[in-house]
Structures are given as structure tokens and as C-alpha cells.
Ligand SMILES: CN1c2c(nc(N)[nH]c2=O)NC[C@@H]1CNc1ccc(C(=O)N[C@@H](CCC(=O)N[C@@H](CCC(=O)N[C@@H](CCC(=O)O)C(=O)O)C(=O)O)C(=O)O)cc1
């Protein structure tokens with residue numbers, strides 16, 4: 011056992027939505043003007059208190075603060091420093107409403123402000139708001155949320171470790187207006203972060219945590235130099251308050267040694283996703299710094315293997331260690347305690363609360379105390395948890411190259427589909443879901459509580475499908491959808507209908523703002539028990555002569571938005587799911603569905619963050635898994651896919667290799683930058699770059715959509731273009747969703763007329 015330095019425990023951050031999603035319900039009530047700002051702030055305050063006390067009670071010695079957020083931490087950071095657009099800054103909206111205007115857009119008496127774009131937070135299913143920095147912006151610190159929350163905890167007798175996103179990550183994740191670069195903000199940020207540290211320090215903070223997850227990417231030499239120079243200058247101003255530089259989602263191999271020479275008091279490293287973290291630490295770690303060792307996985311829900319962790323800790327040549335999580339616990343649900351799993355299943359799981367216990371137990375074991383805990387833990391890993399599905403394994407073994415290749419090729423299929431489908435120029439469609447109204451969600455609650463029979467529920471869903479089809483026909487859409495009213499979520503719904511899956515009752519994880527998901531758990535081998543979506547799609551198709559798109563979630567996304575197994579490879583699990591979805595595709599086709607969309611919104615999620623680690627490994631199985639799903643359909647069946655909230659530019663060729671016939675993706679909020687990539691890379695798949703942002707209640711005007719279409723037409727051949735919103739409409743209210751779609755169809759008709767010299771093609 012290593013020499014002990016005052017061994018303590020901490021976490022990088024804790025979930026904030028509340029175990030019963032209190033924050034979501036309160037915030038949405040505030041949006042609907044049903045409660046006041048004061049009421050909402052009170053809910054936030056109660057949640058923070060509850061969480062700090064829970065951490066204290068669990069024996070966590072260093073408790074973070076400012077990990078709470080009403081919407082998003084990066085938005086909080088930009089807002090804290092007042093680096094927001096002048097129009098919003100100068101409006102007479104309240105501070106809270108300015109904040110929400112950036113998050114969701116605002117259309118009202120104070121003006122018409124678009125929401126900031128939203129992107130995936132590294133390799134997670136959490137999404138952050140992308141700061142838009144222009145000439146008008148500067149960063150200044152004048153107090154605010156971070157200090158208020160520190161003082162709030164202090165009043166409870168808890169000296170927390172305030173956390174803040176660091177300047178490098180902030181700039182890396184921001185977008186810059188014309189004529190502005192990250193460099194322009196350096197001096198400004200230095201003063202702002204310096205003032206922040208001084209204020210927290212003056213108010214009694216002992217430690218401050220600066221999060222720099224962007225350091226886990228490949229870094230250029232100028233980036234390394236920027237980080238080094240910035241922190242060297244910042245740290246000369248620090249006094250007695252200790253600074254922790256916290257990294258996560260990988261290792262920091264490009265800058266590790268330089269960082270160690272800076273005057274940080276602690277360095278937080280991820281030993282779970284950081285493939286080279288152990289090696290880096292073994293190569294040297296200064297005695298005067300504390301290693302915040304991220305050894306409890308902040309993203310999975312499986313119990314920690316204590317022996318493996320203790321061996322790792324024991325092997326590190328470190329004196330001062332604080333045991334921590336690999337990243338914030340934001341990415342896991344609160345607790346498994348109230349979940350109705352059988353004890354022999356439950357004992358394998360650790361959600362956020364149970365991870366606190368794990369940290370404490372590891373701390374004790376590290377000190378050679380309560381060794382019985384180790385034996386109990388070892389038993390969890392001694393035997394296989396599940397029985398294998400041998401038939402499925404054989405089916406996978408027998409797959410050959412041809413199973414992954416669709417015939418005939420894209421061009422031949424395209425002609426056949428044109429003949430079969432007769433779609434107009436710039437066909438219009440939507441991404442699948444229509445608003446999940448309270449009525450729809452409520453019906454599902456009633457079904458769960460046996461207040462509604464299955465037959466009544468099915469009838470209710472069919473009524474919604476009928477109205478949805480009729481509305482799309484009236485408005486003039488070319489390819490219709492059934493609306494996904496029967497689904498709670500695009501992944502959980504499938505998980506619940508596939509064998510091998512477990513799902514929670516209350517395992518909510520924040521995805522963005524007020525929205526959360528309950529990722530299903532892959533417990534064993536996955537297979538399809540029976541058709542999943544066929545009855546709904548076939549019913550919708552029976553109501554219209556226009557084509558209705560079948561709507562499925564693809565295998566890579568189902569895997570990435572589930573909690574995956576760790577006892578078999580991700581590739582193997584994905585192939586199992588792919589075969590299940592393939593069977594569904596073929597059943598849809600058999601039942602008269604000629605267009606099938608297979609969503610792969612999370613295709614990128616498990617692609618290594620570092621390009622130098624790509625080696626094509628992940629894409630080499632993820633793309634074929636998608637192809638396996640549709641390789642056996644007829645040439646005339648048109649396969650669509652959909653992606654959102656990711657960077658696509660650097661994987662555009664891999665996307666083409668998915669060999670779908672049509673792809674729709676989010677583009678309206680990434681300023682259509684992807685269009686250039688499509689042109690440069692001669693993208694073959696037909697494309698529907700989203701023409702408006704569905705994540706905001708703001709209704710796009712016809713003129714805005716026309717402008718988007720002009721931009722698309724400037725880069726993509728007109729016969730390759732589809733017109734659609736940038737994602738599903740489930741989070742939108744009916745009124746705004748419909749108004750936006752009407753504008754979309756009318757804008758398309760105008761453009762069609764332009765393109766066909768004044769003749770209306772519709
Ligand atoms: C498209 N996106 C998705 C991602 N990940 C997914 N797994 N799914 C996605 O769709 N990632 C990227 C993007 C953006 N992310 C999201 C994430 C979540 C939502 C969303 O709308 N979430 C809903 C919850 C959806 C759900 O599970 N609904 C259930 C339960 C509904 C519910 O809360 N019921 C209440 C009672 C309601 C009543 O009585 O009226 C209850 O149970 O207490 C269902 O419909 O049955 C959310 O509200 O957060 C969107 C995009």
C-alpha cells in the first residue's frame with residue numbers, strides 16, 4: 011500500500027435536475043408563466059441544498075458548487091462574464107429572461123432573438139449552448155451565480171469547491187463572428203478569471219475547480235502555448251486559494267508535462283476514458299501537487315471493480331491523491347435504490363448516489379479498513395451475469411461481407427426510386443416526431459396506471475396518427491410521417507421492446523436544458539421478440555396515398571444512448587441490435603412502407619475525441635452496422651437517415667458510406683457550414699439540411715427559410731435537396747410547430763416557382 015496523504019474523496023460534479031426532475035417541471039412552469047422567477051429560484055436553491063447535504067452525508071470531503079445550472083454550464087459561464095449579444099444585454103428583459111433568451115430564443119415585446127446553437131458536449135448525450143462571440147462581446151466579472159452559490163453553501167456550513175469552465179474550453183467551444191478570433195479575448199479573459207478567483211478567494215474558497223475538458227483533444231503547438239501562457243499569467247495572481255485544473259473524457263497527453271510545470275495545486279485526470287493517463291502519471295507527477303484521480307466511472311451504471319481500482323491506485327507513484335469520478339455525475343441517473351430490480355440484478359448497478367458510496371469504500375479499502383467490502387465486490391465480477399444467446403452468436407458469426415452491401419448501387423437505386431415515388435423537386439418532409447403534448451404523455455401515464463386499457467390507448471394513438479396524416483396532407487407535405495406519438499423516446503421505446511434490455515422507472519439523465527432521457531440498460535444479448543413499429547406505420551400508410559416514412563432508430567444510436575454492457579465489445583452489442591432492426595426494416599417493407607428512415611443521431615458519440623486515435627476502428631464497425639440494417643431491402647425502397655447536434659464535417663465521407671439514399675441533418679444552427687463540406691467532398695447521398703431550428707419555440711419566418719434554401723441551393727445540386735426541419739418536433743408546442751411547418755412548405759413552394767421559371771410545380 012502507498013504512503014497515505016490525508017486521503018479524501020470528491021466528485022467532479024453532481025446531477026442537478028433533481029431526483030424527481032423538480033428543476034424541469036419548475037422551469038417549464040416558469041416558461042408557461044405559471045410560476046414566478048422567485049418561485050423558480052427557490053426550487054434551484056432547495057435542490058442545491060439537498061445535493062450538498064447528500065454529498066456531505068455520504069462523506070464526500072470536497073464538495074463542488076456551481077455545478078448547478080438552470081440550463082447549461084457553458085451558458086452560465088458566458089453569462090457570468092456578461093459576454094452576451096448587445097441586443098439582449100440592452101433589452102429590458104430580466105436577467106433570468108436574458109439567460110433563457112440565449113437558451114431558447116425569444117419572440118415578444120422586447121425583440122426577436124434567436125437561440126444560441128446547441129451541440130453535443132464532447133462524447134456524451136448532454137448538449138451545451140454554443141457561445142456566439144462577436145466584436146461586441148467582452149468578458150467581465152462583477153460577481154454573480156458562482157459566488158452566490160458559494161456563499162449559499164457557506165451559510166449551510168459547507169465550504170464548497172466552486173467549479174467553472176476554463177478559458178481554453180470556453181473559447182474552443184465558441185463560434186466567432188466575422189473579423190474576430192479567440193486571440194482577441196485573451197487579455198479580457200485573463201482579467202475576468204483573475205477577478206473571479208480573487209472574489210472567491212476573498213470570500214473564503216479554499217479550492218477552485220477549473221474544468222478544461224478540451225485539453226483531451228489533439229492540441230496544436232500554438233494551443234499548447236496559449237494554455238501555458240494563459241495559466242502562467244493567471245496563476246501569478248492566485249494567493250492562498252488552491253486551484254484544481256480538472257480534465258475529463260480522455261487523457262491530456264499533448265500538454266501533460268507542460269501543465270505540471272505550472273503552479274496548479276491539483277490536477278484532475280480521467281483514468282477511465284484516458285487511455286494514456288496511467289502511463290502519463292507513471293512518467294512523473296510532482297510531489298507538491300495533488301492528483302485528483304478520476305477512478306469511478308462518471309458515465310456508466312455498473313459497479314466499480316474495487317480490486318482493479320486499488321491495483322491501479324497502488325501502482326501510481328503518487329503521494330497526494332484525492333479519489334474522484336472520471337467526469338461529472340451529470341451523465342448518470344440519481345439512484346438505483348428505488349428501482350424495482352431483483353436484488354441479484356440491482357447489486358450490479360451504481361448510479362450517482364451509489365458512486366458516492368463507492369468512493370468512500372475505496373477510500374477505506376485504500377487505508378486497509380473494512381476489507382470485507384472488497385470480498386463482496388469481487389463476487390460481482392467472479393461469474394458471468396447472463397446466459398448467452400448461442401443462436402444469435404452463430405447468426406453473427408455467419409455474416410459475410412455481402413450482408414453489409416446493398417445492391418444495386420446508389421445511382422441505379424436512385425433512378426428506380428424516382429420512377430416509383432414520383433416526388434417533386436425539393437421534396438418536403440419532417441424528421442418524424444410531432445409534438446408530444448401533455449395529452450399524449452398523460453395517456454401513457456394512464457396506461458401505466460391501468461386507468462386506460464391497451465385497446466383504449468391504441469385507439470387514442472391512432473386518432474392522433476389520423477389527425478397528423480390529415481394535417482400533413484392539407485399543408486402539402488410530400489413524404490408524411492406517423493408522428494411517433496406511441497413513443498416515450500426514440501431509444502428507450504426500442505429498448506423496452508427488445509429482449510436483453512432492462513429499463514428504469516426513474517433513471518433520468520439530463521440531455522439539455524429541461525429535457526431528460528431514461529437510457530435503457532443493455533443487460534444481455536439483444537434480439538427482437540416481435541415487430542415493433544409495423545402496426546403504427548402500416549396504419550398511417552393506410553390513411554393516405556402519399557408515402558409515409560417508416561421510422562426507426564439505428565443500431566449505433568440505440569447502443570450509444572443506452573447504458574452498454576462492459577462484458578462484451580460495443581461492436582458485438584451493436585451487431586446484435588442491427589440484426590433486430592434489420593428484421594424490423596424488412597417487416598416494414600413487407601407491409602407496404604416504401605420509405606424508411608433509420609435515425610443515427612448519435613453516430614459520432616463513441617468516435618474517439620482525438621483524431622489521432624481514430625485509426626478508423628470505431629467507424630469501421632459502426633458504419634457497416636448501419637449498412638447491415640438496410641442491405642437487404644428492394645432497390646425501390648428509399649432509405650433515409652437523420653443526424654443532429656454533432657460536427658459532421660470531418661466524418662462526411664463516412665456518412666456517405668452509410669449508403670443511405672437520403673440524409674437529413676441539423677444545419678440551421680450551425681450556420682449551414684456543413685454545406686461547404688458537402689460540396690467539397692462531392693457528397694452523393696441526397697440531403698435535407700434542416701432549414702430551421704426546432705429546439706427553440708421561435709417560429710421561423712418564410713423569408714428566413716427562403717434564405718436558408720438559397721444558401722443550400724448555392725452549394726448542393728437542386729435535384730439532391732430535401733426540405734425539412736433540423737430535428738423531430740416532439741419538444742415543441744402544437745401551435746408553433748404547425749406555424750413553422752406551414753412557413754416551411756410555403757417557402758418551398760416559392761423556391762420551386764423560382765427554380766421552374768414561375769411555374770408552380772406543386
Ligand atoms: C433528439 N434527441 C434525443 C437524444 N437522446 C434521446 N435518448 N432521445 C432523443 O430524442 N439526444 C439528442 C436529442 C436531444 N435530446 C432530447 C432529449 C430528451 C427529449 C425529451 O423530450 N424528453 C422528455 C421525456 C421523454 C419521455 O421519456 N417521455 C415519457 C415520460 C413523459 C413524462 O415526463 N411523464 C410525466 C407525466 C406527464 C403527464 O402526465 O402529463 C411523468 O412520467 O411523470 C413519455 O412520453 O411517456 C422530457 O420531458 O424531458 C428531447 C430531446
Ligand SMILES: N[C@@H](CCS)C(=O)O
Nearest residue numbers: 441442443609611738
Ligand atoms: N425521428 C426522431 C429523430 C430525433 S433525433 C424524431 O423525429 O424525434
Ligand SMILES: [Zn+2]
Nearest residue numbers: 611654737738
Ligand atoms: Zn434529431
